[in-house]
Amino acid sequence: MxxxxxxxxxxxxxxxxxxxxxxxxxxxxxxxxxxxxxxxELDPSQKGLVTGVGIEAHDIQSMTNQMARDLFASGFLNGLSKPPRILVDEQEFHNEGSQIINRRMITQRLMTELNRASQGRMTFIGQRYAGMVAKQRELKREGVTDVGTTGMTGAQAGVDYFLAGAIMTQDARDPRSGVVQRYNQIAFELVDAETGAVVWTGMYEFERAAADDVVYR
Incomplete structure (x- = not known):
């Protein structure tokens, strides 16, 4: 070559x-x-590049952190001999405001913060999984599977308290300048599942104005 x-x-x-x-x-x-x-890469606890007058990521973080702190500071757990069973579900958290929002983002994060801070002083019930729980209970009782490591109980866990709430807004717009102003109010209530008594309430509110609002979806 x-x-x-x-x-x-x-x-x-x-x-x-x-x-x-x-x-x-x-x-x-x-x-x-x-x-x-x-x-x-953005920090969800801070305002992002696209902001408007509605509830945004940093608001969800701020409000859930505040609600968790307020609930524990209220002394709700004082005097309870056993960790209460609590249901946090978006079905009882209603959006009555003008903004489209995924309610579960709020309830899921709030439950996570409460669970982290409670350190075993609260038990959270996942009733959204009732169908899967019923299926697993049936498999155990029919002998298809063993009973697991925790054994069997008489019934699925009942709820002592559930967290309810609502998102409410009041909007105003100046037709001459196009400025949009919105008052946002997010209220939470902890309700006794046996008596209906409201044992704790919390509120997060803010008001913003902008020359032109963004589209939330």
Whole structure:
């Protein structure tokens, strides 16, 4: 094999590698969307790039943290001999406001914060899983599966208290300037599931105005 042929082959290999690298770089630049708005990592506890007058991620974090602190500060758990069983479900948390919002984002985060802070002083009941629980109970009692490590009980766990609440808004718009103003009120109530007594209430509220509101969905 001649030296000329070997050199030509090496040059072709180098050229192919350079072309492949350039092509990969071009694809990477395209993915980076350099002609548009670049993707950014945001802190959900802070205001984002797109903000309006409604409930946003930092509001959900702030309100659930505050509600968890307020509930424990109220002394609700004082004097209870056993950890109360509590149901937190979006079915009892109603959106009566003008903004579209996923209610479960609020109730799920609130339950998570309460569970983390309670350190075993509260038990949370997942009634949304009642169908799966009933199926597993049936499999155990029919001998299809063993009884697990915790054994069997007479019935599914009942609820001592459930958390209810509502999102409410009051909107105003100036037709001349287009400025939108919204008062947001988020109320929570802890209700005795046996008597209906409201044993704790909490409220988170704020008001914002903007030249033009954003679209929430």
């Amino acid at each position: 001649s030296t000329k042929f070997i050199r030509a082959s090496l040059w072709l290999a180098v050229a192919a590698l350079l072309l492949a690298g350039a092509d990969a770089a071009a694809r990477e630049r395209k993915l980076e969307n350099r002609n548009g708005v670049q993707t950014r």
